[in-house]
Amino acid sequence: MKTSFVLPTGIEPLTRHPNATRPGQKIDLHHSMCYGCGADAEVGLRIAVTAGEGLTATATMQVENWMQGGPGVIHGGVLSGAFDEVMGTVPLLLRRPVVTGHLAIDYAKPIPLGSTVHFGCEIIGGIGRKIYTRSYAHLGDPDAPVAGAHALFIVIDLEQHFADYRDKAVHPS
Numbered sequence: 001m002k003t004s005f006v007l008p009t010g011i012e013p014l015t016r017h018p019n020a021t022r023p024g025q026k027i028d029l030h031h032s033m034c035y036g037c038g039a040d041a042e043v044g045l046r047i048a049v050t051a052g053e054g055l056t057a058t059a060t061m062q063v064e065n066w067m068q069g070g071p072g073v074i075h076g077g078v079l080s081g082a083f084d085e086v087m088g089t090v091p092l093l094l095r096r097p098v099v100t101g102h103l104a105i106d107y108a109k110p111i112p113l114g115s116t117v118h119f120g121c122e123i124i125g126g127i128g129r130k131i132y133t134r135s136y137a138h139l140g141d142p143d144a145p146v147a148g149a150h151a152l153f154i155v156i157d158l159e160q161h162f163a164d165y166r167d168k169a170v171h172p173s
C-alpha cells in the first residue's frame with residue numbers, strides 16, 4: 001500500500017515482555033470509559049485487541065451507522081481513531097504505557113457501513129522512548145487491504161502524564 005510515512009534509521013528490535021498477554025487472548029481493557037476500547041463509554045468504537053505471536057495483534061470493529069462520513073461509508077476520522085486504538089494497545093505487549101506522538105493513515109478504499117473491519121498490527125521497533133508501529137485493515141481478505149497506518153508512540157510515566165487531568169476524568173454511572 002502506498003504511504004508517505006518515513007521510518008527513521010536506527011530503529012532497534014524490541015522484545016515481548018515475558019508476562020505479556022498470551023497469543024490468542026484479549027489484551028486487557030485500557031479503561032472501561034475509553035472511547036476506543038471501553039465497554040461503558042457512551043459513544044465508542046468498542047475495539048477488542050487480541051495478542052498475536054511476538055509483537056503482533058489483531059482486532060475487529062463493526063462499522064455502525066453513527067460512524068458515517070460520506071454517504072454509506074465510514075468517516076476517515078473514525079478509522080483513524082480505530083488505528084490509534086489498535087496500534088496504541090500493542091505496546092502493552094512490552095508492558096510499556098504509551099501515548100500517540102504521530103499517526104499517519106493511508107486510505108485505499110471506501111469502507112461501507114455494516115462492514116466488519118479486521119486489523120493486523122505489529123511493532124516495528126524502537127529508539128529510546130519512541131516505539132514505531134504499523135497496521136493494516138481489510139474487510140475479510142487480508143490480500144485486499146482497504147487502509148494502512150503507521151504510528152509513533154512515546155513511552156510515558158502513567159501517573160505523571162495524567163496527574164493534572166485526573167480530576168476531569170469521567171467514570172461509569
Ligand SMILES: CCCCCCCCCCCCCC(=O)SCCNC(=O)CCNC(=O)[C@H](O)C(C)(C)COP(=O)(O)OP(=O)(O)OC[C@H]1O[C@@H](n2cnc3c(N)ncnc32)[C@H](O)[C@@H]1OP(=O)(O)O
Binds near residue numbers: 036089098100130154
Ligand atoms: C492513553 C493511556 C496510556 C495507557 C496505555 C494503554 C493503551 C491503550 C490504547 C490507547 C490508544 C490511544 C492513544 C492515544 O490516543 S494517546 C492521546 C493522544 N496523544 C497525546 O495526547 C499525546 C500528547 N503529547 C504529549 O503528551 C507529549 O508531546 C509526549 C508525551 C508525546 C512527548 O513529550 P515528552 O516531553 O515526554 O517527550 P519529548 O517531547 O522529548 O519526545 C520524546 C521523543 O519523541 C519525539 N517525538 C515526540 N513527538 C513526536 C512527533 N510528533 N514526531 C516525531 N517525533 C516525536 C521527540 O523528538 C523525542 O525524540 P528524541 O528527541 O528523544 O529522539
